[in-house]
Amino acid sequence: MRDIVTFENVTVRFGHHVALQDISGGFHEGSLTAIAGPNGAGKSTLLKTIVGIVRPRAGRVVIERQTPISYLPQASSLQRDFPLSVMQAVCTGLWGGIGNGGSISKAMREKARQALAEVGIGGLEERQISGLSGGQFQRLLFARVILQNAPLILLDEPFTAVDAETTARLIQIVLGWHRQGRTVICVLHDLLLIQKYFPDSFVLAGKCLGHGHTHKMLEQKLLSFDLDMAELCPGTEDETHHRHEHDHA
Amino acid sequence: MTTLDLIVDPFTQYAFMRRALASCVILAIGGTPLGVFMTLRRMTLMGDAMSHAILPGVALAFVSSGLALLPMTLGGLAAGVFVALFAVFLTRFTSMKEDASFTLLYLLSLAGGVIIISLKGSNVDLLHMLFGNILAIDTDSLTLMAVVACATLFTLAGFYRGLVIECFDPDFARAAQRGRSWASVIFFVLLVINLIAAFQALGTLMALGLMILPAIATRFWTRNIDTIIPLSILCALVASVIGLLTSYYTKIPAGPAVVMTAGTISLLSAMLGRHGSVYAYIRNWD
Numbered sequence: 465m466r467d468i469v470t471f472e473n474v475t476v477r478f479g480h481h482v483a484l485q486d487i488s489g490g491f492h493e494g495s496l497t498a499i500a501g502p503n504g505a506g507k508s509t510l511l512k513t514i515v516g517i518v519r520p521r522a523g524r525v526v527i528e529r530q531t532p533i534s535y536l537p538q539a540s541s542l543q544r545d546f547p548l549s550v551m552q553a554v555c556t557g558l559w560g561g562i563g564n565g566g567s568i569s570k571a572m573r574e575k576a577r578q579a580l581a582e583v584g585i586g587g588l589e590e591r592q593i594s595g596l597s598g599g600q601f602q603r604l605l606f607a608r609v610i611l612q613n614a615p616l617i618l619l620d621e622p623f624t625a626v627d628a629e630t631t632a633r634l635i636q637i638v639l640g641w642h643r644q645g646r647t648v649i650c651v652l653h654d655l656l657l658i659q660k661y662f663p664d665s666f667v668l669a670g671k672c673l674g675h676g677h678t679h680k681m682l683e684q685k686l687l688s689f690d691l692d693m694a695e696l697c698p699g700t701e702d703e704t705h706h707r708h709e710h711d712h713a
Numbered sequence: 714m715t716t717l718d719l720i721v722d723p724f725t726q727y728a729f730m731r732r733a734l735a736s737c738v739i740l741a742i743g744g745t746p747l748g749v750f751m752t753l754r755r756m757t758l759m760g761d762a763m764s765h766a767i768l769p770g771v772a773l774a775f776v777s778s779g780l781a782l783l784p785m786t787l788g789g790l791a792a793g794v795f796v797a798l799f800a801v802f803l804t805r806f807t808s809m810k811e812d813a814s815f816t817l818l819y820l821l822s823l824a825g826g827v828i829i830i831s832l833k834g835s836n837v838d839l840l841h842m843l844f845g846n847i848l849a850i851d852t853d854s855l856t857l858m859a860v861v862a863c864a865t866l867f868t869l870a871g872f873y874r875g876l877v878i879e880c881f882d883p884d885f886a887r888a889a890q891r892g893r894s895w896a897s898v899i900f901f902v903l904l905v906i907n908l909i910a911a912f913q914a915l916g917t918l919m920a921l922g923l924m925i926l927p928a929i930a931t932r933f934w935t936r937n938i939d940t941i942i943p944l945s946i947l948c949a950l951v952a953s954v955i956g957l958l959t960s961y962y963t964k965i966p967a968g969p970a971v972v973m974t975a976g977t978i979s980l981l982s983a984m985l986g987r988h989g990s991v992y993a994y995i996r997n998w999d
Binding site for chain 1: 753805871872873874875877878880881882883884885886887888889891893932935936937938941
C-alpha cells in the first residue's frame, strides 16, 4: 500500500514550546485513521502541518503527487456569526477550483444543494449561518468537504459539541468516503467512536506513541479509556504528562 | 427659504464646503468597504493603533518640509510599515501578545509624534495633525484620496471572494492555498494608505471614523455580506452630509461633527437595529 502522506522527522515549535517532536511515518492511501491523544498533544498541529498552515522547524511532510486536500478546521476557529447564507458558506468549498474571478455555474450550485441534502440540511440554503445550531453548522462544514471532492480529507474534531443524531449521520458520511477509497485522517476524542469505526489509530502526545491498527493500539494500552477520561476533565494536564512518563518507563 | 435650500446652499455657496463634501464622499466610497472587512476580521482596534502609528513619520516630514503632501504621505507610510513589522517582531520574540505590542508602539508613536511637531510647529499645526482640517482640503489632497479610494476598490473587488473566505474561515483559506496567505498583507497595505488619505481630513485621532463607524452601524441592519458594503457607504454619506451641515450652522468643528454623527448612527443602530441590538435582545426575551 502506498503512503499518500509521509512525515519525515517532523518537529514543530511555537516559540519555546515544542508541539511536535520528531514525527515520522506514513498514512496509507485509502486508510481511515483516528488521531488520538491528550489535550495539547499536537493533534490539530499535525493536521495543520499536512495542509501547510504550520511549517515544520525540522524535517518535512511529503504529499504524494500534490494530492488535493480537503481540510475541515475546528468549528471554534470559524466565525459562526459571519454574515453569510448557508449556500454562500458551502460554496466557499469551490474557491480552490474557481479562484477569485470564476463564476459559480448552475451545475455547481446543484452539487452544493445535493451536498447539503446529503448531510441532512437540505432546504436551509437561504438561512443565515448565524441561525444554525452547532450540529447544523458542523453538517454545513461536512457539505463543504463533499463539494471539494478531494482524495485526501483531514477532519479536526468534527464531532466535538455535536448532538448524537448529527454524529451518527456524519460518521456514515466518513465511512462512505472510506468506501470510495479516499484517505481520511480525523482528530477525535471519543474512544468509543475510534474503537467502533476507525480501523487505524495514530496516538500522539508531542511525539508519536503508536501508529497502526486500532485494536493493536488498544491491546498495547496506548489507547485506553483512562486516556479518554483525562481529556474530558480539564485541569488534569499535569497528571496527563505524569502518566505518559510512566508509560515510557 | 425651504429645507432644501438649507441643505444645498452651504455647498453651492462655499468652495470649502464642496471640498469637504467631496473628501467625505471619496473617503466613504473607498475607506468604508475596507472598514467593513476590518470589523469582520475583528481588527478595528489594531486599525486604531495603526492610525496613531503613522504620526511620527508625518511629523518628521512636516518638520523637515512643512505641510507638503508627498513627504507627509511617504513619511506616514514608512512609519506605519515600521510599527507593524516591529509589533510582529515583538509579538513573535517576546512574551507580549499582539494587542500589547501594538498598544506599546502606538502610544510611543503618538507621544513621539506630538513631541516632534511641538519642536517646530505651533499649536495650530498640532491640532491639524491630531484632528485634521476637513474644511481646508486642497486639490492635491483630494487627488491623493481619490487615487487611494480607486486602488482600494479595485483591490477589494479583485480579491473579494478570497478576502471574505479568509475572514470567515482563516484556517480553511490558508489550507486551500497550501499555507500561503496574502490577505493579511493586502489588508495591512490598504489600511495604511487609507489612514494616510483620511489623515488629511480627520487627523490621526479620528482617521478611522468614517471607515469603521458606518461598518459597525450596518451590521445591526443586515446579515448579508453583499448588502453590508453598499449600505455602509450610504451610511457614511448620510453621516457626512448631516455632520457638515451641523458644523456649518452651529459653528462646531467639521471633522468632529462628521465623526460624531457617524458614531451617533452606530450607537442608535446598536440600540434599535434589526439584528443583535438591544431592541432585538428585548424582543427575543422569553
